[in-house]
Amino acid sequence: xxxxxxxxxxxxxxxxxxxxxxxxxxxxxxxxxxxxxxxxxxxxxxxxxxxxxxxxxxxxxxxxxxxxxxxxxxxxxxxxxxxxxxxxxxxxxxxxxxxxxxxxxxxxxxxxxxxxxxxxxxxxxxxxxxxxxxxxxxxxxxxxxxxxxxxxxxxxxxxxxxxxxxxxxxxxxxxxxxxxxxxxxxxxxxxxxxxxxxxxxxxxxxxxxxxxxxxxxxxxxxxxxxxxxxxxxxxxxxxxxxxxxxxxxxxxxxxxxxxxxxxxxxxxxxxxxxxxxxxxxxxxxxxxxxxxxxxxxxxxxxxxxxxxxxxxxxxxxxxxxxxxxxxxxxxxxxxxxxxxxxxxxxxx
Amino acid sequence: xxxxxxxxxxxxxxxxxxxxxxxxxxxxxxxxxxxxxxxxxxxxxxxxxxxxxxxxxxxxxxxxxxxxxxxxxxxxxxxxxxxxxxxxxxxxxxxxxxxxxxxxxxxxxxxxxxxxxxxxxxxxxxxxxxxxxxxxxxxxxxxxxxxxxxxxxxxxxxxxxxxxxxxxxxxxxxxxxxxxxxxxxxxxxxxxxxxxxxxxxxxxxxxxxxxxxxxxxxxxxxxxxxxxxxxxxxxxxxxxxxxxxxxxxxxxxxxxxxxxxxxxxxxxxxxxxxxxxxxxxxxxxxxxxxxxxxxxxxxxxxxxxxxxxxxxxxxxxxxxxxxxxxxxxxxxxxxxxxxxxxxxxxxxxxxxxxxxxxxxxxxxxxxxxxxxxxxxxxxxxxxxxxxxxxxxxxx
Numbered sequence: 001x002x003x004x005x006x007x008x009x010x011x012x013x014x015x016x017x018x019x020x021x022x023x024x025x026x027x028x029x030x031x032x033x034x035x036x037x038x039x040x041x042x043x044x045x046x047x048x049x050x051x052x053x054x055x056x057x058x059x060x061x062x063x064x065x066x067x068x069x070x071x072x073x074x075x076x077x078x079x080x081x082x083x084x085x086x087x088x089x090x091x092x093x094x095x096x097x098x099x100x101x102x103x104x105x106x107x108x109x110x111x112x113x114x115x116x117x118x119x120x121x122x123x124x125x126x127x128x129x130x131x132x133x134x135x136x137x138x139x140x141x142x143x144x145x146x147x148x149x150x151x152x153x154x155x156x157x158x159x160x161x162x163x164x165x166x167x168x169x170x171x172x173x174x175x176x177x178x179x180x181x182x183x184x185x186x187x188x189x190x191x192x193x194x195x196x197x198x199x200x201x202x203x204x205x206x207x208x209x210x211x212x213x214x215x216x217x218x219x220x221x222x223x224x225x226x227x228x229x230x231x232x233x234x235x236x237x238x239x240x241x242x243x244x245x246x247x248x249x250x251x252x253x254x255x256x257x258x259x260x261x262x263x264x265x266x267x268x269x270x271x272x273x274x275x276x277x278x279x280x281x282x283x284x285x286x287x288x289x290x291x292x293x294x295x296x297x298x299x300x301x302x303x304x305x306x307x308x309x310x311x312x313x314x315x316x317x318x319x320x321x322x323x324x325x326x327x328x329x330x331x332x333x334x335x336x337x338x339x340x341x342x343x344x345x346x347x348x
Numbered sequence: 349x350x351x352x353x354x355x356x357x358x359x360x361x362x363x364x365x366x367x368x369x370x371x372x373x374x375x376x377x378x379x380x381x382x383x384x385x386x387x388x389x390x391x392x393x394x395x396x397x398x399x400x401x402x403x404x405x406x407x408x409x410x411x412x413x414x415x416x417x418x419x420x421x422x423x424x425x426x427x428x429x430x431x432x433x434x435x436x437x438x439x440x441x442x443x444x445x446x447x448x449x450x451x452x453x454x455x456x457x458x459x460x461x462x463x464x465x466x467x468x469x470x471x472x473x474x475x476x477x478x479x480x481x482x483x484x485x486x487x488x489x490x491x492x493x494x495x496x497x498x499x500x501x502x503x504x505x506x507x508x509x510x511x512x513x514x515x516x517x518x519x520x521x522x523x524x525x526x527x528x529x530x531x532x533x534x535x536x537x538x539x540x541x542x543x544x545x546x547x548x549x550x551x552x553x554x555x556x557x558x559x560x561x562x563x564x565x566x567x568x569x570x571x572x573x574x575x576x577x578x579x580x581x582x583x584x585x586x587x588x589x590x591x592x593x594x595x596x597x598x599x600x601x602x603x604x605x606x607x608x609x610x611x612x613x614x615x616x617x618x619x620x621x622x623x624x625x626x627x628x629x630x631x632x633x634x635x636x637x638x639x640x641x642x643x644x645x646x647x648x649x650x651x652x653x654x655x656x657x658x659x660x661x662x663x664x665x666x667x668x669x670x671x672x673x674x675x676x677x678x679x680x681x682x683x684x685x686x687x688x689x690x691x692x693x694x695x696x697x698x699x700x701x702x703x704x705x706x707x708x709x710x711x712x713x714x715x716x717x718x719x720x721x722x723x724x725x726x727x728x729x730x731x732x733x734x735x736x737x738x739x740x741x742x743x
Contacts, residue, residue, distance in 0.1 A: 033671035049671075066648055067671035070685075111722035112652050 002026045003161060004114040006101060007056060007063070009048030012120030014055040014183040015172045016163040020118055021059050028114070029056040029063040034072035034100060035194045055183050066108060068100055075099035077194060081208050084231045087257035088330030090346075091148070092192050098151035106156055118161035121145045122169070125157050126340060133157040134283045135341040140168040147297045150334045150344035154283045202232055214260040216241060224264060230255065233262050235328040236270060253326065273323035275347050277333050278314045282343035286315070292336040293317060295327040295347075301336055314348070350658035351707035355543075355697030356490060356520060356637055357662055362545035362698070365590040369547060372582035380579050381570065390581045397588035404591045405518075405537050405554040406528030413553045413571045414584055418519040418540030419446040421553035424564050424575065425515040425536040426450035426484055431562035435481030435511070440467045441680035442494075447484045447517055448676075464628030465494035465681045469504050476508035483512050487531055488521035491677040491693060492627040493637030495525065502533035513559050519543055519551075523594055523698065524602055524634040535559045541587035544594045545698055550583030594698070605696050606635035612694060612705045613638050619713035626683070626691075636697060641683060642690040645719045648672045650692060653715040659708055662693045 005017040007029040020027045031052040049065060056063035076095045083090040101119065109117045122138030123146040133154055138144045152160065164172050169188075176184035191197075195204050205211060206229075214230030215223050225242050227233055233241070233252050243250040243264060251270050254263040280286070288308060292301040303320040310316070317333065327333060327347045334344035352360075372393065378386035380394050395409075402409040415421045427450050430437050437456035439447050442465055451458070457475045460468050467485055476483070483505050488495050498516060505512050515536040518527045523544045531537045536559060540551040555561055555574070567576035594601075610630065616623055626639040642650070647663030654661055663672050678688040694708060 064648075064652060065671040067673065069671070107722065108649060111649055111719050113656075 001115045002113060003028070003116050003118050004105070004109045004112070005029050005061075005118045006105060006120075007031050007052035008120065008189070009051035009055070009183065009186075010120065010189055011176050011181070011183045011186050012122070012164050012169075012172055013052070014120070014181050015167075015175050015179075016118055016120040016161075017056065017061065018059055018175070018179050018181065019163040020161070021061060027059070027061045029053075029059075029061055030105075031063070031065050032100060032105065033065055033067045033069055034096065035077075036069050037194060038196055038199070039193055051183055051186065055181055058179075058181060066105075068104055071104055072096065072100055081205065083330050084205055085209055085257060087231075087255045089234045089328040090330040091332055092194075094148050094151055094332055097148055102152045102156055102160070106159060109159075116159050116161050118163055120164055121149060121162050122165055123149050123162050124165035124339075125160060125162055128284075132284060137336075137339040138162075138165045140170075142298070143169045144298070146336075146339075146341050147294055147332070147334050147344075150332065150341050151281050153281065202229065205229075205231060212260060214257075214262050216243065216262050216264050219263065219265050219269065224250075227262060230257050230260050230262060235326055267325075270325050271323035272326045274316060274318040275327060275333065276309055276314050277317055277345040278309075278311075278348050280313060280315065280343060280345035283341060287335060287337075287342045288315070290320065291342055292338075293319075294334050294336060295324070295331060304335075306335065315345070349703065349707050351660070351704040351711075353659060353661045353694040353696065353700075353704060353708060355700065356693065356695035358542045358548065359523070359545055359697035360699055361542075361547060361586070362590050362593050364593060365546050365586040368589040369582035369586035372585055376581075380581055381568065390579070393581060393585050394579055397584045400588035400592050401539075401552055402554070404522070404528060404595050405539065405552070406532055407537075407554040407556060410572070411554050411556055413555060413575050414579065415551045415553055415575060416549055416580070417551040418444075418517070418538055418543070420564075421538035421540070421551050422446035422484075422515075422517055422519075423450050424553050424561070425538060425555075426456075426482060427454070427564055428561040428574075429482040429513050429515070429536070429559070430454050431564075432560040433481040433511075433513075435479045436477070437482045437484070438472075438475050438480055438509075438512075439484040440472075440486065440496075442467075442489050442491075442677045443484060443486055444490055444517055444519070445676075447486070447515075451484065461680050462628075463682050464632065465489055465492050465626075465677065466496050466628065466632065467501065469500060472501065473504050473508050476505065476512070478509060478511060480505075480509035480512045482515060483509065484515040484517065486517040486520075487525065487527065487534075487537075488518070488634045488637075489627075489677060490520045491637075491675055491691075492639040492681070493520070493633035493635075494627050495521070495530075495632055495634060498531065499533045520637070521634060522591075524598070524605075524636050526598065536561075541583065541590060544590055546587040546590035547583050550580050550587045552587070597698070601698055602635050605698075605700055608696055608700055608702065608705050609635050609638050611702075612696075612708055613640070615705070615709040616640060616712060619709070620716050623716075624687070626678070626681070636695055638694040638696070640692050640694075641678070641687045642692060642716055643687055644723055645690040645716055647689060647691050649719055650690075650712075650715055653718065654711060657707075657711040657715070659711045661708075662695070663691045 003025045007013045031049045053063045076092050080092045122143040124136045126136045137146045211229035214227050216225035233255050237252045248266045250264045253265040253269045288306050293304040294301045305318045307316045335342040378390050380390035398409045402412050437451050437454050439451040441458050442461050459475045460471045485501050513535040516531050516534040517538045519540045522539050535556045537554040542548040563574050622643050624641045674688045
C-alpha cells in the first residue's frame with residue numbers, strides 16, 4: 001500500500017513511519033508546515049522539520065514538506081482569535097485535526113495517488129460487525145488522543161492508519177531506541193504549537209486583538225475586582241483573578257466579553273448538570289440515550305443522557321450521576337461507548 | 349526517461365570544467381598566497397582564470413573579485429557600497445533575496461515592477477534622490493526570466509541619483525546574455541558559476557574601478573583587500589573554463605534552447621486550459637526560463653506528481669523548512685496569491701534536449717488534469733483557489 005505518513009518530527013510519528021516500512025508498505029513521509037510564526041522550536045518549526053527529515057532518511061523513505069500555512073491561518077488561528085473575542089475557549093488542536101491533518105492531507109494524498117494517510121496519534125481504529133469503522137482509545141490510557149480525533153469522519157477512517165495506537169508510549173520509545181531513531185528521546189510536544197511557552201496566550205492574542213479590561217462581579221452583580229484582559233479569562237479559572245486570600249476560593253463562572261464582565265462564584269456555582277452541544281460529528285447515526293462523555297483531553301468519562309436538542313444540529317446532555325464542573329463554551333465534549341468514540345461536538 | 353527542468357536552480361557542470369578543476373583538488377594543492385613554486389603555479393592559474401572571467405564580464409582583470417557564489421557577490425555589492433558611502437540603497441521588488449535582504453537590512457527602498465516583471469522606471473525615478481548611493485536591478489529574473497532595459501535604468505539613476513553606483517545581479521543572465529555589453533552600464537556585476545556549468549561555491553563580483561566598496565570579509569588581504577580568504581583555486585579555474593565555453597557557444601545555445609523553450613511553452617499552452625504564461629513577451633525574457641501559472645493546481649502537489657514521472661522542475665522559493673512559499677516575484681508582478689500557488693518554473697540549460705521537452709509535454713498535462721479533477725471533487729473548500737486569493741501577504 002502507498003502510505004503518506006504525517007511526520008511531525010516527534011517520536012510517535014517517526015515510529016509510525018518505521019512500523020509501516022517494516023510492514024512492507026511503500027512509505028513517504030510528509031511534514032505539514034502549518035504555523036509560520038514564532039514557536040517553541042523556532043520560526044516555521046524548522047528544527048522539527050529537520051528531525052522529521054532526518055528520521056525519514058534513517059528509514060530510507062522520501063520526505064516532503066507541504067505548506068498548508070494559509071489554511072491553518074484561516075481554519076485554525078483566525079477562528080481561535082475570533083472565539084476569544086466572543087468569550088469562547090476553543091481547542092485549536094481539534095480544529096487542526098478536523099481541517100488540516102485529516103481533511104486537507106487526505107485530499108492531497110488522494111490527488112497524489114496514496115492509498116492511506118498515517119499519523120502517530122495514540123488512538124485505534126476498530127472495525128464494526130457491519131464493516132463500518134470507529135475510532136477507539138489508544139492502548140496507553142495516559143496518552144490516549146481519541147478525544148482530539150473525534151472530528152475525523154468515519155468515512156475517512158478507512159483511509160487512515162494509526163500504527164502506534166496499539167502501543168504504550170514506553171513501547172514507542174523502546175521501538176525508536178531499537179531502530180536507532182534520532183527522535184527516540186525527544187520530549188513530547190506540549191500545548192498549542194503557535195502559543196510560545198514564554199509569551200503564552202496573552203502575547204499571542206495581545207498581538208492580534210485589543211485586550212480589554214473587565215469587571216469581576218459576584219452573583220449579586222456587586223463588583224469585587226478587575227482583570228486587565230477579559231478575553232483571557234476562561235470559565236473555571238481561579239488563578240489570575242486577583243481574588244486569592246481569605247474565604248472560599250473564587251472561580252470565573254461566566255464570562256461576558258462584550259460587556260466586559262466576569263461573574264465569579266464559589267466552586268459550587270461552577271457546577272452544572274446539563275449543556276447544549278452543537279457542531280456535531282457522529283461515527284454512525286446520531287446516538288441518543290445513555291452514553292459516556294468526556295469534556296477534556298484527559299478528563300474522566302462520565303455517564304450522560306443525550307437527548308435531541310431544541311435546535312437542529314444540537315443535542316442536550318445531562319450528567320446522570322450529578323453535576324460536574326462547567327465546561328467552557330468552545331470546548332469539545334466527546335461521546336464514548338466503552339473505548340469507542342461515538343461522536344462529539346462543541347459546547348455552546 | 350527523465351527530464352531535468354531545473355537548470356536555473358543549478359545546471360550540470362560542463363565536462364571540461366570538471367576536468368579542469370580535478371588537478372587543483374588533487375596534487376596541485378598549494379595555497380596560491382604562498383612563496384614557493386607550487387604556490388606560484390596556483391597563483392598563475394588564478395590569474396589566467398581572472399583574465400577569462402574579466403573578459404566575460406567586460407571588465408579589467410583587476411576589477412574581478414572572486415567570491416563564494418552569487419549570494420556573497422550580491423551581499424558584497426549592496427553592503428560593501430553602503431558601508432563605504434552610507435546614504436540610501438534601492439532595489440527592485442523582484443530582486444533575489446540575496447539583494448533584497450541586504451537592501452532591507454539597511455532600511456533601503458523597494459521599487460515596484462510592472463505586470464511584466466520589468467522595473468517601473470517612473471517608480472525608480474521617484475525612489476531616487478541625491479542621497480541614494482546604490483541601486484540594484486537584476487539583469488535576468490531568477491523566477492520568470494524578465495530582462496530590464498539596464499541602460500535606461502542607468503540613465504534614470506544618473507539623472508536622479510548622480511552619486512549612486514548601479515549593481516546588477518547577472519547570476520541568471522550569464523548563460524543567455526552577453527553580459528559584457530548587457531551590463532556595461534553597471535558599476536557592479538554578480539555571477540555564480542554553477543548556473544552556467546561551473547561548480548557550486550564559486551562566483552564573482554565585478555567592481556569597476558572608482559566604485560567605492562568596503563570589504564565584508566577581512567583577514568589575509570586576498571583579492572586586493574576586498575575579499576579575504578584562501579582562494580578556491582579549483583573552483584576559480586573551473587568557473588573560468590565553464591565561462592569560456594558558455595561565451596564561445598552562447599549564440600548557438602541561445603538559438604537552440606530558445607526553440608526548445610518555445611516548443612515547451614507552446615505545447616503546454618495548447619494542452620492545458622487556462623494556463624497562463626508569466627511575464628511579458630518572450631523576447632524580453634531569457635530563453636532558459638519558462639514560467640507558467642496553472643489555476644486550480646497547487647505547485648507542491650504538481651511537483652510531486654512530476655517527480656514521480658522523473659520530471660524535475662521548480663515552483664517558487666523554498667523557506668528554511670523546505671516548505672514552498674508563494675513567490676515575492678509574482679506578488680510584485682501583481683499575480684494573485686491563489687494563482688501564484690500554481691506557479692511552475694521550467695528552466696532549461698546548456699545541455700537540455702528535445703527529449704526533455706518531449707518528456708515534459710508527455711507528463712505535465714495529465715498531471716495537471718489529475719490534480720484539477722481531484723480538486724474539483726474534494727468535499728470541502730480549503731483547496732479551492734478562490735478561498736486563498738487575497739488573504740495575507742507574501743513574506
